[in-house]
Amino acid sequence: MSASHEDRPTTTAPLLITGADLAGTGAGDLLVVDGRIAAVGADAADEAPSGAQRYHAEGLVALPGLVDLHTHLREPGREDAETIETGSQAAAAGGYTAVLAMANTTPVTDTAEAAERIWDLGQRAGYVDVHPVGAVTKALAGEELAELGLMARSRARVRVFSDDGRCVHDARVMRRALEYITSFGGVISQHSQDPTLAGATACCHEGELSGRLGLPGWPGVAEESIVARDVMLARHTRSRVHVAHVSTAGSVEVLRWAKSQGIDVTAEVTPHHLLLTTDLLSTYDPVFKVNPPLRPQEDVEALREALADGTIDIVATDHAPHVRQDKEHAFIDAAFGMLGLETALSVVSTVMVTEGRMTWADVARTMSTDPARIAGLTDQGQGLTVGAPANITLVDPTRAVVVDAAHSKSLSRNNPWHGRELTGGVHLTMLRGRVTAREGLVWGAGA
Numbered sequence: 285m286s287a288s289h290e291d292r293p294t295t296t297a298p299l300l301i302t303g304a305d306l307a308g309t310g311a312g313d314l315l316v317v318d319g320r321i322a323a324v325g326a327d328a329a330d331e332a333p334s335g336a337q338r339y340h341a342e343g344l345v346a347l348p349g350l351v352d353l354h355t356h357l358r359e360p361g362r363e364d365a366e367t368i369e370t371g372s373q374a375a376a377a378g379g380y381t382a383v384l385a386m387a388n389t390t391p392v393t394d395t396a397e398a399a400e401r402i403w404d405l406g407q408r409a410g411y412v413d414v415h416p417v418g419a420v421t422k423a424l425a426g427e428e429l430a431e432l433g434l435m436a437r438s439r440a441r442v443r444v445f446s447d448d449g450r451c452v453h454d455a456r457v458m459r460r461a462l463e464y465i466t467s468f469g470g471v472i473s474q475h476s477q478d479p480t481l482a483g484a485t486a487c488c489h490e491g492e493l494s495g496r497l498g499l500p501g502w503p504g505v506a507e508e509s510i511v512a513r514d515v516m517l518a519r520h521t522r523s524r525v526h527v528a529h530v531s532t533a534g535s536v537e538v539l540r541w542a543k544s545q546g547i548d549v550t551a552e553v554t555p556h557h558l559l560l561t562t563d564l565l566s567t568y569d570p571v572f573k574v575n576p577p578l579r580p581q582e583d584v585e586a587l588r589e590a591l592a593d594g595t596i597d598i599v600a601t602d603h604a605p606h607v608r609q610d611k612e613h614a615f616i617d618a619a620f621g622m623l624g625l626e627t628a629l630s631v632v633s634t635v636m637v638t639e640g641r642m643t644w645a646d647v648a649r650t651m652s653t654d655p656a657r658i659a660g661l662t663d664q665g666q667g668l669t670v671g672a673p674a675n676i677t678l679v680d681p682t683r684a685v686v687v688d689a690a691h692s693k694s695l696s697r698n699n700p701w702h703g704r705e706l707t708g709g710v711h712l713t714m715l716r717g718r719v720t721a722r723e724g725l726v727w728g729a730g731a
């Protein structure tokens with residue numbers, strides 16, 4: 285839980301963060317005054333008022349606060365698995381300053397009131413900004429459009445709409461939704477899974493292994509055919525679609541083509557699809573059961589390449605907490621989903637930066653600025669620039685991290701990274717100049 289005030293750098297006074305690598309552009313200083321970045325780079329120290337505190341960040345990387353476009357917080361309805369408070373704590377500990385909370389709660393976030401309540405609870409907790417994602421269809425039933433316009437015009441300013449957990453399968457409904465959101469610059473985030481090709485029981489990549497394990501398969505084409513359909517619908521409607529949790533090389537090919545045609549499509553990949561493969565299922569451990577399923581190494585390689593070359597725009601966690609009673613079942617009956625907020629940066633650091641596929645500037649783009657831009661956020665993702673809100677994440681790029689599921693801020697323990705050694709970890713997170721996390725301790729609005 286939270287710690288005493290003494291452990292927390294006070295930030296009411298101006299703060300000079302010295303010597304950090306500024307998002308991969310070289311070492312410099314950051315001056316934070318009144319919750320904003322007041323100066324950046326070599327002259328920041330000259331501009332610091334005499335009373336400014338110093339925070340020595342030599343050897344660390346400073347990133348703009350991370351933004352997660354795909355989080356499940358389970359409140360309202362399943363507060364035994366996660367609450368807005370605990371999920372926000374996990375997010376802050378993981379270097380995030382904003383998350384988008386998916387709509388598949390009970391009840392579903394399909395009204396302006398429901399969306400405003402989530403935003404308010406997030407602000408009250410005060411660890412990260414919690415932006416509600418609005419449902420595309422009422423109760424995620426896939427039939428009638430939800431109150432998209434009312435949610436957009438509400439205090440919650442909803443811009444991202446998704447039936448995530450379910451695919452908007454009816455092409456006519458998807459078309460209507462895409463048409464509707466153009467009036468306020470929204471985006472539909474699609475869970476691409478054709479339920480007629482991969483139904484509710486499909487729980488494993490369809491291939492040699494699914495046959496051997498006797499588990500119902502989920503073929504890549506169930507994803508790829510929806511991605512292909514949706515980019516054509518986006519072109520037809522001159523609207524904007526975002527592909528959630530891309531998992532196959534075939535989807536990457538479709539995205540590459542769609543982007544070459546100027547179609548307004550963006551896409552995300554999860555940390556688990558960048559590192560874990562389907563053969564982990566040979567033990568039937570349900571912690572590795574997720575939608576879409578873990579895929580073979582060829583797909584993982586294609587996803588890494590696509591993230592590095594920009595075909596896949598961003599990394600999103602799909603943090604999906606589940607209680608033991610829902611997860612610790614025979615594989616076929618267990619819930620889909622795995623935790624991700626606290627480990628995402630370490631996984632990306634390990635797979636993409638340490639192994640030379642991306643720079644820290646790419647991490648800033650794929651985990652902060654671009655997710656914020658896709659979500660239409662106005663108070664996040666401006667980068668480390670003068671005048672921007674001081675949303676800053678300090679990363680120790682060489683730290684050896686051994687993941688321990690027991691030390692999570694999440695209420696749930698379905699952590700597929702338990703026991704793994706990763707390179708690079710979050711040192712400190714700051715939201716509008718206020719430290720929200722440092723070395724695993726977290727502080728909210730009330731601290």
Ligand SMILES: NC(=O)N[C@@H](CC(=O)O)C(=O)O
Pocket residue numbers: 356388448449450475573574575576602604605620621622
């Ligand atoms: N990813 C998952 O396996 N599960 C998600 C839903 C989803 O993202 O499809 C959940 O809500 O648990």
Ligand SMILES: [Zn+2]
Pocket residue numbers: 448449450475528529575576
């Ligand atoms: Zn999904």
Ligand SMILES: [Zn+2]
Pocket residue numbers: 354356386448449602604
């Ligand atoms: Zn999801």
